[in-house]
Structure formats: structure tokens, C-alpha cells
Amino acid sequence: MPMKNIAVIFDFDDTLMPDSTTELIKAHGIDPDEFWGKTVRDLLLSGYEPALAYLNRLLENVGKDRPLGEMSNAKLREFGLSLGKNFYPGVSGLFKELREIAGGVSADINLEFYVVSGGLQDLIEEMPLLKKNFTAVYGCQFGECPKSGLIKQIKKCVTFTEKTRYLFEINKGISPRHVEENKYAVNKDVPLQKRRVPFKNMIYVGDGLTDIPCFSLVKRMGGMAFGVFNPGEERSAKRALLEFLNTDRVISMHAPRYRKTDELGALLRAAVSTVAQRAHLDSSQAETDD
Numbered sequence: 552m553p554m555k556n557i558a559v560i561f562d563f564d565d566t567l568m569p570d571s572t573t574e575l576i577k578a579h580g581i582d583p584d585e586f587w588g589k590t591v592r593d594l595l596l597s598g599y600e601p602a603l604a605y606l607n608r609l610l611e612n613v614g615k616d617r618p619l620g621e622m623s624n625a626k627l628r629e630f631g632l633s634l635g636k637n638f639y640p641g642v643s644g645l646f647k648e649l650r651e652i653a654g655g656v657s658a659d660i661n662l663e664f665y666v667v668s669g670g671l672q673d674l675i676e677e678m679p680l681l682k683k684n685f686t687a688v689y690g691c692q693f694g695e696c697p698k699s700g701l702i703k704q705i706k707k708c709v710t711f712t713e714k715t716r717y718l719f720e721i722n723k724g725i726s727p728r729h730v731e732e733n734k735y736a737v738n739k740d741v742p743l744q745k746r747r748v749p750f751k752n753m754i755y756v757g758d759g760l761t762d763i764p765c766f767s768l769v770k771r772m773g774g775m776a777f778g779v780f781n782p783g784e785e786r787s788a789k790r791a792l793l794e795f796l797n798t799d800r801v802i803s804m805h806a807p808r809y810r811k812t813d814e815l816g817a818l819l820r821a822a823v824s825t826v827a828q829r830a831h832l833d834s835s836q837a838e839t840d841d
């Protein structure tokens with residue numbers, strides 16, 4: 552029996568833990584309110600794309616005698632390791648449990664986890680919990696100066712619409728390694744019935760404005776999407792997100808708590824079970840039809 556692939560795809564910052572870039576700058580003595588509210592905002596007002604604005608502002612803080620100091624990708628990864636304790640309640644046990652639920656439906660179900668983030672990939676991907684459970688992590692990346700080894704240029708910038716590109720890569724079964732060899736691999740024409748992870752087998756979880764294209768795409772194609780909303784959070788992006796959700800893109804919104812007794816935790820477990828059962832039935836049906 553061919554394996555049926557299911558993907559649970561998470562945004563990272565404010566979805567699985569509080570914003571990791573904010574933690575990075577805070578730890579280096581940069582005031583987050585000043586950084587996001589003034590320094591980055593000034594660039595936004597002068598026409599910069601949000602992701603490029605914050606990445607450029609981070610780079611301006613790198614160097615001897617500057618707040619981020621002699622920052623390299625290795626140091627970003629090292630800092631990321633210190634954030635493991637910040638995961639929201641229930642995240643640590645979630646992946647194993649979801650895998651057990653999928654496995655309990657049928658042995659032909661393969662459940663995978665992905666992060667698609669507008670945050671810093673090097674900050675995120677080395678976290679042991681993700682390393683152990685996730686198939687791939689997509690996020691923004693810096694290139695380093697060959698001489699000094701410090702981060703110096705923007706290598707990969709994941710904007711809000713760029714996020715859907717990674718859903719298509721997952722959908723078509725194009726791995727990050729494959730993309731390294733062929734930057735345009737995502738444009739490959741793959742017949743619908745040959746796509747590795749059909750969109751209807753995707754479950755997307757995210758919290759912000761950058762997640763809206765993914766919410767729309769996954770829902771339109773028959774998958775499931777869950778919005779995360781921290782009720783204590785009053786930032787304007789959250790308010791704007793709620794406004795966006797007053798459209799036909801409505802998805803359910805939940806506090807970022809993932810234990811099985813929590814609303815979102817319970818719904819995710821039910822979603823994996825439902826998608827797994829449907830995928831299994833689809834494959835049994837296909838075999839009967841043959």
C-alpha cells in the first residue's frame with residue numbers, strides 16, 4: 552500500500568513560542584519597542600518590505616562595538632538553543648502524540664511536521680525538539696562575510712506570500728536540498744495525483760498577517776487551518792489579523808496552548824485523526840476502484 556503523507560505546518564514566532572527575534576535583540580540590550588516600533592517602522596514608512604526592513608535593521612546592529620556584536624550564523628544557532636524553554640505549554644509532547652494518533656489510524660499514514668517562518672531560520676532550526684521531529688524548517692537567512700565570518704547580507708527573505716511557495720514545495724515533494732541545486736524547482740509541473748502531500752492533507756497553524764496567504768491557500772484546497780491568538784496581546788498586528796478574519800477566510804482562533812486538554816491541542820489532535828482517516832479511506836477507495 553503506498554504511503555499517504557500528511558503535513559502539519561507551523562508558523563514559528565508567536566505560534567510555537569514568543570517571538571524569537573525579539574528575544575535575540577533583548578538579550579543583546581536592544582529595546583524591542585524602539586526596534587520594532589521606531590527603527591523598523593521608519594523603513595516600513597519609507598517603502599521597505601516588512602521582512603527586508605527588520606533583516607536590514609538587524610544587520611546594522613552587527614559588528615564590533617555594536618549591540619549584536621560579532622554575530623555569525625553559528626552564534627544565532629547557539630542562541631536559538633537557549634530558547635528551548637520558551638515553547639508554549641504542551642508543545643514538547645505534541646509531535647510524538649500526533650504521530651501516535653496518525654499511526655493508530657493506519658500503518659500507511661506518514662505524518663510530517665514543518666516550520667514555515669518569516670523569522671530567522673538559523674535561530675530556529677537547531678532547537679532539539681524541532682531537529683528531532685521536523686522534516687524541514689524554512690525561514691529567513693543571512694550570508695556571512697567570508698573574511699570576518701560575521702553575518703553581512705540577506706541570503707533568504709521569507710515574505711508573507713513567499714510562505715506559500717514553501718507549501719507548494721512540500722506539496723510537490725521538493726526538498727530543501729533539491730532547491731539548493733535548482734532554485735526554480737518549485738515551478739516544476741507535477742500532476743495533481745503525483746503530488747507528495749496533497750493540500751487536503753495539510754494542517755496549517757499560524758498567528759500573524761504573514762500567515763494569511765497560507766490560511767487561504769490551505770483552506771481553499773481542502774486542508775485545515777487554525778489561527779493562534781494570544782488574548783493578552785494587544786499589538787496592532789493582532790487586531791489587524793482579527794479584522795482580516797472577518798472575511799470569507801474565517802478560521803478558528805485559539806490561545807497557543809497545545810496540551811490535549813487545551814482547546815487548540817484537542818482540535819489539532821482531532822484534525823490529525825480526521826485527515827488521517829480520510830487519507831486512509833481515499834487510498835482504500837482508490838484500490839477498490841483499480
Ligand SMILES: [Mg+2]
Binds near residue numbers: 564759
Ligand atoms: Mg508568527
